Structures are given as C-alpha cells and as structure tokens.
Amino acid sequence: MTTAQVFFDHRTEKLTSEETHYKGDPERYEKEWVPLIKAYNKAREDAIPKEYLAPKGLLPEGDLDYAPFDATTVPAKVLDPKSLAITELTAVEIAKKIKAKELTAVQTITAFIKRATIAHQLTNCAMEVLFEEGLKRAQELDSYYETTGELVGPLHGVPVSLKEHYNYAGRVTTCSFVACLTNITPEFSLTNQILYDLGAVFYIRTTEPQCLMHLDSENNITGRARNAHKLSMSPGGSSSGEGALIAMKGSPLGVGSDIGGSIRSPCAFNGIWGMKPSNKRVSMKDVMMAPTDTCNEMIVCSLGPMANSPEDLDLFMKSYLSKKPWNEDATCMPIEWRTVPTPKPSELTIGICYDDGVVKPHPPVLRALKEVEKKLRAVGINVVSWEPHRVYEAVEVAFASYTADGNYTAINRLAASGEPVVPLTDHYLQMGKGDKGLSTLEQHFYTNTREALRQEYLDLFNKRGVNFVLAPTYVGVAPKPSTIKYWGYTALWNILDYTCVTFPSGISASKELDPAEDIEPRNEYEAYEYGLYNAEDADGLPVGLTLVGRRYTEEETLKASTVIRDALKA
Amino acid sequence: MTTAQVFFDHRTEKLTSEETHYKGDPERYEKEWVPLIKAYNKAREDAIPKEYLAPKGLLPEGDLDYAPFDATTVPAKVLDPKSLAITELTAVEIAKKIKAKELTAVQTITAFIKRATIAHQLTNCAMEVLFEEGLKRAQELDSYYETTGELVGPLHGVPVSLKEHYNYAGRVTTCSFVACLTNITPEFSLTNQILYDLGAVFYIRTTEPQCLMHLDSENNITGRARNAHKLSMSPGGSSSGEGALIAMKGSPLGVGSDIGGSIRSPCAFNGIWGMKPSNKRVSMKDVMMAPTDTCNEMIVCSLGPMANSPEDLDLFMKSYLSKKPWNEDATCMPIEWRTVPTPKPSELTIGICYDDGVVKPHPPVLRALKEVEKKLRAVGINVVSWEPHRVYEAVEVAFASYTADGNYTAINRLAASGEPVVPLTDHYLQMGKGDKGLSTLEQHFYTNTREALRQEYLDLFNKRGVNFVLAPTYVGVAPKPSTIKYWGYTALWNILDYTCVTFPSGISASKELDPAEDIEPRNEYEAYEYGLYNAEDADGLPVGLTLVGRRYTEEETLKASTVIRDALKA
Structure with missing residues (x-):
C-alpha cells in the first residue's frame, strides 16, 4: 500500500461496508x-x-482440549536438571548470568527450546517455531561476546517470545487472518528490531485469535491454545500463546498487545505477570492489525511485556526505551524511562474495586481481593474501597469504538479468504453498532464521552487521594473456551488509557471455598457472565489481579506492584 | 453540559447537519x-x-481601517519616559526587576495599561478590558512580596494578555460567538489558573475572528483588529489581538492558540515571536472552542506563548510546565520542560523551504529567506535546501479535518444567535467537504494519511540529516483584511504536530526591492494567493519566518531559534 493510493481512495471509492453481516x-x-x-x-x-x-x-x-490437566507439572518430569534450572530463571537472572559468563546464550536458548517444545505440545501456544534461527542467533551472540568482550545490549542472550502479529523479517505475518498466509514481511517491526538490537534471541512466535478481538484464542489457522494450568480451559487472549508459554516457563519474557485486555487476560488466566502500558510508549510500527488503510483513534492498542516477575517487565521497558523509539516511529511519545524509587507501604493508598457496577466478580475473585486486602493492610498500605464510576458507559464507548468503521477493515480481511467466523469473532463483530458502524458525529460524541471519562477518573483519583486501583482482571478465573463476552474489567482501562500491571494474587480458586452463588442480575452482561461460573471448572485456577495507575505511570505502577508482591509473600 | 447527557445524546438525537449551508x-x-x-x-x-x-x-x-499607518511609532510620542522604559522591557527582564525590587507590580501594570490603551485605540485589539482588576491584582502581589519577602512564582507581577476564548473566572467567554455573550464562566481555564498561580497579572483579553477559523480577525462582536505596522492591513489570526497588542508592546507576554496557524500568522504579520508547541503540552482544559459536546481528533489545537523574545517564550514554557498540568488535565502529556544546551552553529543543519510546491512565496518572503540563509551560513550553520513533500495532500487532509463533522458544531453555535457569517468564515465552512462532512471511513482514511505523512516527514528529517526546517509562515507579509484563503505554510505543521517558533526575520518588504512578478500558477490556490501580492501594500511590513522542529522538541527549537536570532543580529 502506498499512502498516495490511500489519499485518492477516500475521494473515489465507495467506503461503506455491506449491509449484510459477513x-x-x-x-x-x-x-x-x-x-x-x-x-x-x-x-x-x-x-x-x-x-x-x-x-x-x-x-x-x-483429547487435550477437554483435559482438566495442569500442564505446568510436566516440564519438571521431562527436562534434564540443567535445562530445568535454566528455565526456572527470570529474564533478569538470565541476562546477569550470561554477562557473568555463568551461562551462554546457546545453553540458555537450548533449555528454553526444550521447555517450549513441551509447552507447545500441551497448550498449542506456538504459531510459528523458529528454534533453528534462535540457536544460530545465540551462537552469534556467544561468539560476539567471546571475541569483543562486550554484550550487544542489556538483553544479550535473553530468549524473547513474540506474539505473531508483529512483522517478522523474511517470514509470513498473518495476524491470524487466513488471507495473510502469503504475506511475507521483509523487515522486523520496529519493536522487534529494537529487541533484536538489545540482544534478544527470537525463537518462537505465539498464537492469537481471529481478528485479535477475543479474550480467548481461536483462529482458523492453528485452532486454539489451551490454559497452562488446566488444558480444558481458556488461556485468555488475545496474547493467548504468550500467556500459556510463559506460564509453562517455555519463555522468560514475551511481548503481548492489548486493546481490550489482550495482555492482561492471558496473564491472569495463566498466573503470570504482564504490563499494558499507556498508548504510544511501545512502538506499534509495522505491527499488523486488521486495518491497513484506515486509522481509528477512538481506542488504541498498546504493546507490552509479559513475564514471570515485575523485575522482568522493568528490564523490558527500561532497555526498550533506552533505544528512543520515537526517533523512528512518528506516533511514539518521547517519554524516557524514569527511575523512580520503590515506595514505602505507608506511602501507598490503594483503592480496591470489588465490583465494577456492571458484573459482580465470581466467588474466587472476591475471595482473592479480600485476602489481598488483608495482606496489604498488614504491611501498612492504606486501603480504601474504590467505588465504580460510569463503567457501563465506558464499556459501551469501548465496544462502539471497536466497530466504529462498521467492521469495514475486519470484514475486508476475512473476506479476502472467505474464512468462516469463529464464535467469539461473531460476538466481536456485533459489538457497538456492529456492521452499521458510527457516523462521524457519533464518533465525535463518543470520543467526547471518552475524554469526559478520562477527566472524571483523573479527578476521582485526585479527590479520593488514591495512587492506584487494585481490580479484578476479569469477572472470574479462566472460563471454558469461547465463552467470554464481557470485557469491562479490562476495556475500561483501555478507554482511559491507564497503566495496568497484572499479577498472580497467589490465590487459586477452590471448589470448597468458592461455591457458586445465586444473584439477581443487574443487566444482561451480568446475567450472562456471572452465569459462567462453575466451581468445579474453576477449581485450582489462579486468580490474577490488576494494579492500575494513571496514564503514563508505568514506572510508578511497576514499583508499586513489587511492594504488593512482597506484601503477598509476607 | 453533563457528560451523562452527551452519552445519551448520541443514541437518540439526529446528528447529521442540515444539507443547506447556514x-x-x-x-x-x-x-x-x-x-x-x-x-x-x-x-x-x-x-x-x-x-x-x-x-x-x-x-x-x-478611517483607521484604511490608514497605511505604522501604529508602533505612536507610544513613544505619548508615554512618559518611565512608562516607555518599562514597556520596552521583556517579560524576563520584568520578572527580574520585580524580584530585585527595582520595579513594583503596580508600576509595571500601570505602564502596560497606558501602552495597551494606545494599542487598542489604534488596532482594536482588546475584546475585554480588565485594567482595574489588573491593578488590584498587582497591588496584592506587591503587598504579598513586601509582607512575606517571597514571590508567588516566576511570573510574579508580569502582565500577561490572554486571547479571549479561555474561560475567565466570573466573566463572559464568547469564543467570538454572539450567542455566547451570555456565557459567564465561573472559573479560569486550567492554563489561565496556572499562569495566575505563577504570579501573572491579567488585565486584557484579546480579539479573535468568528469561529476562530481565519488567519485574520473579523467577528460580529468587536469587528476586526488591525495590523500594528500598517493599520490598513490584516493583523493575522486567529490570535489577532495578541499579535497587534504585543507588537505595540502593550503586553510583554500573551497566550495564543493555533490549529492552523493562529499563533504564527499574527506573530509573523506583526513582527513578534511566538511558539506553537506540539499538541497537549499546554492544557486546553476549559478553553472554549466551537464544539462542546463533540471531540474531533483529526487535527488538534495547541496553546502557546507570544512575546517579543525567545527568552520570554522559554520563561512561559518552563514556568508553566513546572506546575505539571497533566495532574489536572487528563489530555495533557506528562512531559516536563527539559533543560537543553544552546547548540553551536556548526551543530545545526537547517533545511530552508523556499517553496512548498503549492503556492510560491511572494517576493519579500523569498528575499528574506535568501538574506537569512546568507547570515546563517556566515555564522557556520549548515544550510541545505528543504524540498517540499506532499504538502498539497497534507493541506487537503487538514482542510477536510476542520469540517469533518459537516460543520455541525460551528453552525450550531452560529445558529444559536442567527448571526451572519463573515466572508472568511464562509470560506472556512466550505473547506474540505464543507457541510457534507466526512463519513467515519473517510475520517479513518484521512487519519491514516495524516499518520503516513507524519512517518514520512520523520523519515525525511532523519534521512536528510536536518535538525530544523526554516520556512515561510505565510505566502507573504500581512495582506489586506479578509483575503487569506491558503493556510498551507502553517496548517502543514499542525497536521504533522511539529513544534514551530515564529520570529521576525529583521527584513521588511520593500516596494523597490520586491516588485511583483508574473508566474504561471500551478493550481487554484496559487492563482488566488500569489495574486494577492501588491508591492505598495506590502511595503514596510515585517517578514516573519518559522523554525520548525520535530514533535515535542519545544526546548530544542527554542534554543535553536536563539542561535538564529543571534546570527541575524551579527
């Protein structure tokens, strides 16, 4: 596509989507x-x-798809002790050990290739397997270090897994659209390139659902991925493969993307850490999305790291931003990574959201919030209750934003192959006004509502004296595949563009402690989504919570999350 | 307006504008x-x-409107020597002298009230006169300093003029819409409040054209303002009154706003300094614009300072950002003011734009560019030619963006009083697709073109190794009122969101040196706009040029502009 083309397109082409649903x-x-x-x-x-x-x-x-089986127990039974030990390391530890020559890049990637193989075997998390390329790259890095005595960068030798829809040099990039199976992208996306330049070793690209628009994982190319802790359940999405792979410790550090919960949902469901930064901090340049010729500014996607510790998220962001992506990507905000102190517990006031006013969280999530509250109070953190504010409206704005173009771009991509829509894509295409889309004025009104909400939330944070909000990441733990329809607990923060760090609460659902309850549903979302709870299905699955900070407070939110992590350990 | 209202509006109201032109x-x-x-x-x-x-x-x-008279010569003939001396000071000097107790706030504001009176008498630059309030405020500041020994802030006692459309506590804010003559705004806009808190003394609000959308000055409330250097010519706009007032030195520091050239045009036409920062660095919170219920993100307005020196622009930005407006305004970017060194001339590579490829600049502007180029080379600055890039397309995107909503918001505001449209408003309402507006998909396509242009310009700056572009601010010097239709030399940088510093080149148009030339017009814009040149009218008027830096490089662009200023003096 040339932009000149686009310029003339919008004066001559008929741009309305078809009236009939795809x-x-x-x-x-x-x-x-x-x-x-x-x-x-x-x-x-x-x-x-x-x-x-x-x-x-x-x-x-x-059939693995129906097995209530905890796949995270398998690697320790298969791997040799050395590979097991290496793959239990965090990214920070790996980088340190390689620097200290206690480990080579080849030893590291070999161990992760072994564990990723098992992870993929059980969870179907890989979209593309690049093990040979990874080994070759690791050899080069080792040889560079040996010859020059210098590391290429702070990620020298660290295996990094990549969600598939970032352009990958010389390989097909599909964004899970069947019609893109012939789309060979000649160069890396800017973010991939930066990670490569920092010394990362790429060896696997992970799965995502059709259109990227499920908090789940099904696509027509590789099917669906599975939850690492219970194969029969959803791994979350849309960074589905990353969630399962990192929980299996088949990768120490991965890159997800999130426009409605797509980093946070797989982190929560698989019991790992992840950050959705505010928009335009991590480059989206040459990241393939459904639209290629159009640009919808109502709600914007963020790339961010997924890992097994907050220190790894910090390593990613600090290293990444040292490369100043705004010098290459015109959309990136020129905000350097700031070094901020770890707050004392007594310096933190955290508002806990027990209910967003739309859908009541399932019993395991409520129990986790209560237990976490106790532990936060125990270390001296000020905890207050966070009353929900206009979440229903915010979610309506988000849903209308996703389909503002009347599904023009998504349907064009689907129609290019004629592939069938999978059930949750059908749900997505009907969000907001569906194929009807928004008129320009409706878009401007909705955008105004979004701006008003952003102002109201900032005012509320100020007025309530709250540094962070601690909230559910989803109504419950990982549900059955192809069921989630309510994205409110995550999409709210996309509309507001707030910083989110999702982390494992340390609490797992228990069929004994968390029996199902009857409630009088307040709306259709609640009637459906609260009704998804099944104590037997949920049993044993991790509860992931999300710490939310204001816009562009990635540094502060990460540091606060380490305080919470320590409080939960205490 | 409550936002809840808006939320329900866009589901029930008919939102399309009428087919017929207002x-x-x-x-x-x-x-x-x-x-x-x-x-x-x-x-x-x-x-x-x-x-x-x-x-x-x-x-x-x-009639002053037809007088080819240089009003800047008058104050020296009227003012007492002390008032004259005070009003010749820059804002930086005023702040220093007040701090050093060489001057009081009352002495300062009294002198500026005297000079502003003459400025308004000649140029009709005041929309609202607040001299009594200014005096009272200055008395309070003096008394505070005397009692406490402390300044309230870095602008303690500095007179600051304000374009009218920023909400002013307890006063009518019209945005020059007649229907808003009853709109009493209870509180200051955030930017006004911050300036107040920094110690600024408010004493005058200045004029702007109907809808704010002229590079000129006519409205139905106060008529039109006049150019300080030649009353018969346009003062530029839409920060028209600021341009004339500051050129008359009736204000040392003012605040303009710019979505298509509205800070830069009056600066250039009146021979003063001004900066259009990148979007969302200076708060627009409670700044009245035509829309109140809708939000168009295609092209965004920036507030910025206007003054008689780059040091004053720096004082404004540095002081202002020390108050961290992003803590109160959810749209503001959290980018602190950075202290950057003044570059050596040899460290600068400046691309000079002699022609944007759409409308050739008039003879005085071309001569000024050539003379400036010589002076820049003389001090060792690397000068290269800046070839224009897709300016025609960029301007089309800008024009289509302004009226994307089919003039719904502007016409609603006009229709509320039934006021007539003045000629340049009529021109504005027909920009892009006029009342027809854009469909949502067209908006997304245009936005994509804008994003592509931003990337292409960033790549060009990188590839050409250019730190800054030096360009005309307009095709010519100030033209006759109600004539300007081509905004390309300014609107290009709004679409790109680049930082602009407009400054006097030190060169004035001369009927002897700059005779009119015949050209073969390349397009309708050029046929019309180049045809506006009249050597007699232009004679004596200042040529203001604009230094353009990448997005969010306000600090570097200002510092570079001081190097240019010094080169021009040399």
Missing part, C-alpha cells in the same frame, strides 16, 4: 486456502524437535 | 442579539481610561 465463502476457502493452512501447520510441526517432546505417558488421556 | 437569521439577530453586542462594546469602551489615549493629532486622518 458470511464467509466456504467453497473458495476450502479450495484456495485450506491447503495453505495445512502447509503452514506442517511447517510448524516439522520444526518441532521430536526428541524434546514429553513422553505420552506423562500426557493426559484423550 | 444562512443566519437576520431578524432574530437584530432583535435579540445586537443589543447585547452594543452593551458588550459599551462596557469595553467604558473600561478605557480616557486620559491615556493618544491625542488625535498623533492619529492618522480618516
């Missing part, structure tokens, strides 16, 4: 595209080193 | 609104201290 073109799809899907998956399969697979005896019987 | 309602306007206009102007007239007026003998004969 139906797909099964015949063309079967004939022209299914063979490409098969070839793509065969390549993926072929790239898996069979010798690293977990033996069948360690796997649950029957 | 015609006004002369009968209702005459009956209901003209009396209010008269009362408003009488209050303005009554607030003028008659004893400070310039005697008739010093004024040109006949």
